[in-house]
Amino acid sequence: MEKMVLVTGATGTVGRDVAKLLSKQGAAVRAGVRDQAKARQRFDDDIALATFDFEDDSSFAGALDGVGKVFLLPPLLANQVEVTNAFVDAAKRAGIRHIVKLSVIGIDHATQFTFGKWHAANEQHIRESGLAFTFLRPNSFMQNFVTHFSPRNGSIYLPWGNGTASFVDTRDIASVAAEVLTSDGHEGKIYTLTGPAALGIADVARILSEAAGRELKYVDVPEDAARDGMLQAGLPQWQVEPIMELHAINKQSRWSAVTSDIENVTSNPATDFAEFARDHADRFRAS
Ligand SMILES: NC(=O)c1ccc[n+]([C@@H]2O[C@H](COP(=O)([O-])OP(=O)(O)OC[C@H]3O[C@@H](n4cnc5c(N)ncnc54)[C@H](OP(=O)(O)O)[C@@H]3O)[C@@H](O)[C@H]2O)c1
Structure with a gap:
């Protein structure tokens, strides 16, 4: 059986469209959510739910069980770097094949802005984990x-x-994420959206x-x-x-600057x- 895709941030602006698009494309989708009762009202039954909280590492193993790929959306948390990195470690232990991470435009080794530094630290941790990755770096x-x-x-x-x-448009970010999670050739790539x-x-x-x-x-x-x-x-x-x-x-x-990565991928x-x-x-x- 095809392994599941775990979508984090699935009730948010980007993640809800990622989950819905993946499901529409026939992928087995699990939304990792903090409140299952609230989330159930937002999704059709073809999207499975698992309780998942970045700030509760006891929720990681259950959410990752039977999962092959992850859409990783770090929410705005003061401890983003630590909790997201801990989740990446758990994903590695769980045998995840590919992490598609939502980051932010404008990050490189000389990143000067706080949220960029946090995303860059998460990207670096994923690189060092040895897991296959794709980084999506959207503009505002x-x-x-x-x-x-x-x-x-x-x-x-x-x-x-x-x-x-x-x-x-976040709907384009979701389209890129869904394409990257359901087709080959995107491992190790960075897309600036x-x-x-x-x-x-x-x-x-x-x-x-x-x-x-x-x-x-x-x-x-x-x-x-x-x-x-x-x-x-x-x-x-x-x-x-x-x-x-x-x-x-x-x-x-x-x-x-304008890039063509959305059109190139989708x-x-x-x-x-x-x-x-x-x-x-x-x-x-x-x-
Ligand atoms: N806004 C921009 O212009 C922009 C540009 C580039 C990059 N970004 C990046 O995009 C990301 C935000 O994406 P978004 O706007 O789609 O987010 P969002 O709409 O704010 O949604 C956040 C999602 O994260 C979930 N969440 C919050 N705290 C959580 C926790 N402790 N554990 C598990 N899930 C939790 C929320 O679930 P609940 O329903 O439980 O709250 C929700 O599903 C950030 O990483 C940001 O840096 C944003």
Whole structure:
């Protein structure tokens, strides 16, 4: 019998589409989730569930039992490096053949930003484990405008100045992950996943306005105000400073390059922002 693919982060933005696409393609899928009752409502019965918590290593062996490949999505945890590395060790003990890890754009040996350093440490640990791997390094998600940067009272508040980025649709990331997990030839590869164009936030606001049929504005927030806003909203300090690092990178347009890795892997062009906006227009009509 074909071994299962374990999908971590399966209830999140990227992972839920990875699990669903794999299942649609006929793979045996197990979603590793913290709350099975909640997760069951989100998935059809063809997706098996296992209780899995990165912060509880006693959950690792059960989730990995009978699994051949893993989609590894480290969630935002202050101890990401330690818990993800411990999970990789457990995957090796369990005889996993291939780990497909979600990382982040812009990481190499000179990585300067905190979240990048964490992902780089996880990548390094996977390399040293000797397990077969594929690293997916996406740019900022288009879906951030639905989640983290959603408009408030008709405005998108970000400290990006005129900075631009080649935002990527998470549905494309999931398509790449599903392809890599179900076909040969991706071991040892690193894919940098971007959308088809670099956009500034004023461009984003214009495209979202067209899709939503109402005016959304970009408010270029001073950095201190952005920092204070996140703290007031209850984000812990350990998240706020690393997020400010990402904003600074984007203000400098450092992640504006466009790659063809999505099309090369999936044979479909990367989704452009206008399509993302049309597909999520309801989310922008009343925010
Ligand atoms: N946002 C961006 O622009 C961007 C760009 C590049 C890379 N990334 C990377 O993408 C990843 C985040 O992906 P995402 O946006 O799809 O995540 P997300 O929507 O925030 O979802 C996080 C997932 O992780 C699960 N989770 C949280 N804590 C867990 C734990 N202790 N044990 C097991 N599962 C846990 C959540 O499950 P529950 O339902 O139980 O909470 C959920 O399924 C991060 O590694 C980030 O660095 C993000």
